[in-house]
Amino acid sequence: MADNSIPSDGVEGFLPGWEMVVGLEVHCELKTKTKLFCGCANSFGQEPNTNICPVCLGLPGSLPVINEQAVELAIRIGLSLNCTVDKSIFHRKNYFYPDMPKDYQVSQYEKAINENGILELPLSKKTVRIERAHIEEDTGKSVHVGGDGGRIHGADHSLVDYNRAGIPLVEIVSAPDLRSAEEAREYVTELRSILVASAASDGKMEEGSLRVDANVSVRRQGSEEFGTRCEIKNLNSLRSLTRAIGYEARRQVALIEAGERVVQQTRHWNEDQGITSAMRSKEEAYDYRYFPEPDLVPLEPSTEWISEIRTHIGLLPAARRERLTALFSDVSSGPVYDQIVTAVGLGLDDLVVGAAENGADPRLALARATNEVASDIGNLPRLTIEKFSDLIKLESQSKLSATQAKTVLGKMLESGADAAGVAKSLGFEALDSTVIEDLVDQVIGSSPKEWERFSSGEDQLAGFFVGQVMKLSKGKADGKIVTSLLRSKRS
Amino acid sequence: MANLAKLSLSEEEELMYTDQLGAILDHARDIMSLDTDDLLPTAHPLELKNVFRPDVETASLSREEVLSQAPASEDGRFLVPRILGEAP
Amino acid sequence: MGASVGLGASEIAELVRSKEISALEVAEEHLGLIESQDPNLNSFLQLASAAAIAAAKEVDAKIARGEDPGRLAGVPIALKDNLVTRGQTTTCASQILKGWKPPYSATVVERVSSAGAIAMGKTNLDEFAMGSSTENSSFGPTRNPYDLNRVPGGSSGGSAAAVAAKFAALALGSDTGGSIRQPAALCGIVGVKPTYGTVSRYGLIAFASSLDQVGPFARNVKDAALLLQVIAGHDSRDSTSLESPFPDLISHLDKGVRGLRVGIIEELIEGAAPMVGEALMASARSLSDQGAKVEHVSVPAVTYGLSAYYLIAPAEASSNLARYDGVRYGLRVDGQDMNETYVSTRTQGFGAEVKRRIMLGTFALSSGYYDAYYVKAQKVRTMIIDSFQNAYDRFDVLLSPTAPTTAFELGAKASDPLTMYLSDVCTIPTNLAGHPAMSVPYGLGENQMPIGIQILAPALGEVNMFRVAKAIENAAPTITKGLFWE
Numbered sequence A: 001m002a003d004n005s006i007p008s009d010g011v012e013g014f015l016p017g018w019e020m021v022v023g024l025e026v027h028c029e030l031k032t033k034t035k036l037f038c039g040c041a042n043s044f045g046q047e048p049n050t051n052i053c054p055v056c057l058g059l060p061g062s063l064p065v066i067n068e069q070a071v072e073l074a075i076r077i078g079l080s081l082n083c084t085v086d087k088s089i090f091h092r093k094n095y096f097y098p099d100m101p102k103d104y105q106v107s108q109y110e111k112a113i114n115e116n117g118i119l120e121l122p123l124s125k126k127t128v129r130i131e132r133a134h135i136e137e138d139t140g141k142s143v144h145v146g147g148d149g150g151r152i153h154g155a156d157h158s159l160v161d162y163n164r165a166g167i168p169l170v171e172i173v174s175a176p177d178l179r180s181a182e183e184a185r186e187y188v189t190e191l192r193s194i195l196v197a198s199a200a201s202d203g204k205m206e207e208g209s210l211r212v213d214a215n216v217s218v219r220r221q222g223s224e225e226f227g228t229r230c231e232i233k234n235l236n237s238l239r240s241l242t243r244a245i246g247y248e249a250r251r252q253v254a255l256i257e258a259g260e261r262v263v264q265q266t267r268h269w270n271e272d273q274g275i276t277s278a279m280r281s282k283e284e285a286y287d288y289r290y291f292p293e294p295d296l297v298p299l300e301p302s303t304e305w306i307s308e309i310r311t312h313i314g315l316l317p318a319a320r321r322e323r324l325t326a327l328f329s330d331v332s333s334g335p336v337y338d339q340i341v342t343a344v345g346l347g348l349d350d351l352v353v354g355a356a357e358n359g360a361d362p363r364l365a366l367a368r369a370t371n372e373v374a375s376d377i378g379n380l381p382r383l384t385i386e387k388f389s390d391l392i393k394l395e396s397q398s399k400l401s402a403t404q405a406k407t408v409l410g411k412m413l414e415s416g417a418d419a420a421g422v423a424k425s426l427g428f429e430a431l432d433s434t435v436i437e438d439l440v441d442q443v444i445g446s447s448p449k450e451w452e453r454f455s456s457g458e459d460q461l462a463g464f465f466v467g468q469v470m471k472l473s474k475g476k477a478d479g480k481i482v483t484s485l486l487r488s489k490r491s
Numbered sequence B: 001m002a003n004l005a006k007l008s009l010s011e012e013e014e015l016m017y018t019d020q021l022g023a024i025l026d027h028a029r030d031i032m033s034l035d036t037d038d039l040l041p042t043a044h045p046l047e048l049k050n051v052f053r054p055d056v057e058t059a060s061l062s063r064e065e066v067l068s069q070a071p072a073s074e075d076g077r078f079l080v081p082r083i084l085g086e087a088p
Numbered sequence C: 001m002g003a004s005v006g007l008g009a010s011e012i013a014e015l016v017r018s019k020e021i022s023a024l025e026v027a028e029e030h031l032g033l034i035e036s037q038d039p040n041l042n043s044f045l046q047l048a049s050a051a052a053i054a055a056a057k058e059v060d061a062k063i064a065r066g067e068d069p070g071r072l073a074g075v076p077i078a079l080k081d082n083l084v085t086r087g088q089t090t091t092c093a094s095q096i097l098k099g100w101k102p103p104y105s106a107t108v109v110e111r112v113s114s115a116g117a118i119a120m121g122k123t124n125l126d127e128f129a130m131g132s133s134t135e136n137s138s139f140g141p142t143r144n145p146y147d148l149n150r151v152p153g154g155s156s157g158g159s160a161a162a163v164a165a166k167f168a169a170l171a172l173g174s175d176t177g178g179s180i181r182q183p184a185a186l187c188g189i190v191g192v193k194p195t196y197g198t199v200s201r202y203g204l205i206a207f208a209s210s211l212d213q214v215g216p217f218a219r220n221v222k223d224a225a226l227l228l229q230v231i232a233g234h235d236s237r238d239s240t241s242l243e244s245p246f247p248d249l250i251s252h253l254d255k256g257v258r259g260l261r262v263g264i265i266e267e268l269i270e271g272a273a274p275m276v277g278e279a280l281m282a283s284a285r286s287l288s289d290q291g292a293k294v295e296h297v298s299v300p301a302v303t304y305g306l307s308a309y310y311l312i313a314p315a316e317a318s319s320n321l322a323r324y325d326g327v328r329y330g331l332r333v334d335g336q337d338m339n340e341t342y343v344s345t346r347t348q349g350f351g352a353e354v355k356r357r358i359m360l361g362t363f364a365l366s367s368g369y370y371d372a373y374y375v376k377a378q379k380v381r382t383m384i385i386d387s388f389q390n391a392y393d394r395f396d397v398l399l400s401p402t403a404p405t406t407a408f409e410l411g412a413k414a415s416d417p418l419t420m421y422l423s424d425v426c427t428i429p430t431n432l433a434g435h436p437a438m439s440v441p442y443g444l445g446e447n448q449m450p451i452g453i454q455i456l457a458p459a460l461g462e463v464n465m466f467r468v469a470k471a472i473e474n475a476a477p478t479i480t481k482g483l484f485w486e
């Protein structure tokens, strides 16, 4: 059993003197209605082999015709990543595998539709070069029967479903510019936000619509040369990604330090064991015999079409962060900036901006969004900007305490009800200040020693008094009002 | 070559094919000496570009009809013998 | 034998429309002849008797209801067995597809059916259309209806033999390097390879995608034009299908050749048998007599066609034929695991010629050889296109023999692939260029077997090509020899 506790902050710290070099290939399923080359539905979770036709099943005589929307979405991705969008052609990548209906994959090889882009990481403020973002078709999927729990190795036989075969993919290939597992995670997170914001993909890693291959190598700190790299295939969660990269870098360093050499190979990440292992592929250096796909003609998007597509791209994460940042003064870093990155990453920024436009306190809105809403993100569709704004206002006007506001927001996400209604049903009518003052006086009277210490400057006792008042009011008193009453009575 | 093409050849066949392919490639020598430096390769006789279909769903095939042609199937899927390695 | 056998497609369609004869009678008469005589010829792999009878009845019913039965009403047609037909066995003459019933039909099959033609069945071919004699069929060779000891040519030998033998008025074939024109020449009928992109390839089982084209066989030029009109035209299911409307050939057929400039390709006369060369010159003189300007022309790059073709076509084929892997349809020969199953299925399922070309193509695409062979061949393809272009700057159409010789005996070239490949030397260059070309019979040559004259035209030059074809047909000596069953 390997050690699972791999720090996610890169080689620095756990492998001193070494640097890791990571490049990622992200396969992203496009959000089209139909497949790349045929009219079968592009949908997830159907009964096996029900979304198939002569084309995506590769039947003899069938021919592909490119889905225009897939090309548009691919161009959106390219433009969002600042790529050059240009003419391109398709090639065939030839290899035998049962999940490939034609025993070749139609992909872009020599010339991709999108090349030479960049992606800026929001937290590390690093620029990652994008080498290409090309269009290709997905393969089918197999389940393995018999042997050891559904794994390919030791299985008795396999069953193939071609529903996924022919789903349009864009493969986004980064330059080897990432230097830690944490950067890799940040890259994928930001890329995912961009894909979702441009409406090119739903970005659901858990449904396989985003799959990552990582190229990992290590080198001595300060060295300019690249080490021998290994490719880890099919990482389908951020957790797997960071763990696999960390493990692999450490494995390579251990090899080199033991005087051995890293062998260039494709490796498989085993989530349970927390290790990578060489894939058992018979021909390691496979000859794919790429050649131009004769059944398709070149793509040559006009400048007019590209400009039109540009207008279809929604507000991208960088612009979304700027929009939020503008609500505050000077937050290019620090905890509020982190919250801004989180809000944009989770698609909560419209909520915060909307609340601010409705006159609610943006800082409070940002905090509630990135904490309470983020922790129940599945119910986000039930929360309208109006209802959220109302809640933030109730809290900032002290009509709800912070504790009460959090509880109310939780119920709102569950039921879709409005803030005032939920507050009322919970009996969270904020006490008016005369009632609170009575309670404060009551507590001062029953704790004379504490009051004397507080009066003589022991500020930390404020918490004690607030707690007592809360107890008496059953949580209905607003903490801020209690504190200010205590301060005014002290002087 | 046979391995890449998933064919197995007997020794006799191997000799025959080597001979015949050699003769064909010998014949192809006539083009090897041609000066083609200034020519672009023609992958396709047509000069078409941007041929698209709209993103509109069309009917899929009946699974029963398709699986009726499969050498083996199980649970609505195509059954294949055990696979020894991951996709390359 | 009934009254309709031997009639042309235009005549049959006319008689059926005017109710002088029923489509059912036509179908029954042709099926009867096939059933009694095809065992000697082996032109059909599958006969679709029941479906043909049903389709003929439907045509008659349409006519009775006063509906338009289509331009090919009641015309018996034979389909090369590399065109997929829904629910009807489609094999490509290969063991690997034995018994396969496709769940869809080729666009051309749909088009001829909706034009009222009656599909009689699926015809024999060289396995996956790879060959020039139909001897590479894994279901036995087809024979030449003028001499059962000789080949009908190939790869569409079954379609050519069926039309020549009067089993059908029309047939569809496919032409990748001459597979329609060469068997048409050897069987004494008309065969056309249209401009690439004119006829949909959807449902044509691919051999070499950038070269393949479906085309018609008929016993006269007008019928070939009629069938081409029916199958030509844009198909949204084929990305390489041209959008431009196809011209009306029939209205131009009898316009004569006065003023047309005709060039005889010098490089393609040299290797021809003496009587084939004489026939070519005689056909050229007849054009000259009818007012065409005929001259010799050199098209030097055509001599490189064979070499370029035997790198490009096998390369595409090696990829197109990867899908026959024993997983989804067709033959499976089980091994211990998936890889062994691939190997045993393909080793047993493919015949010798198919394996030879897969090996050759795999080699041409493999790393280290790709640039030297495949890319080089593609550049030579450019050279051939340029060379033709030079000729078409001065000529409207070009002439050559269709094949260097008349039909050879079965087995004569079977052991030497290169010699066999050389029988396509005249037809291959047009496939590389994507241009149209057709073969028209011109009397008998060596061994009293038919000779074909090839007419070549630039892309979309079908109108002039057919005018010249008609003029040659008008002047051609009639074939006096009887068919094997006559």
Ligand SMILES: [Mg+2]
Residues within 6 Å of the ligand: A107, A136, A171
């Ligand atoms: Mg890829």
Ligand SMILES: [Zn+2]
Residues within 6 Å of the ligand: A035, A038, A039, A040, A051, A052, A053, A054, A055, A056, A057, A166
């Ligand atoms: Zn499909």
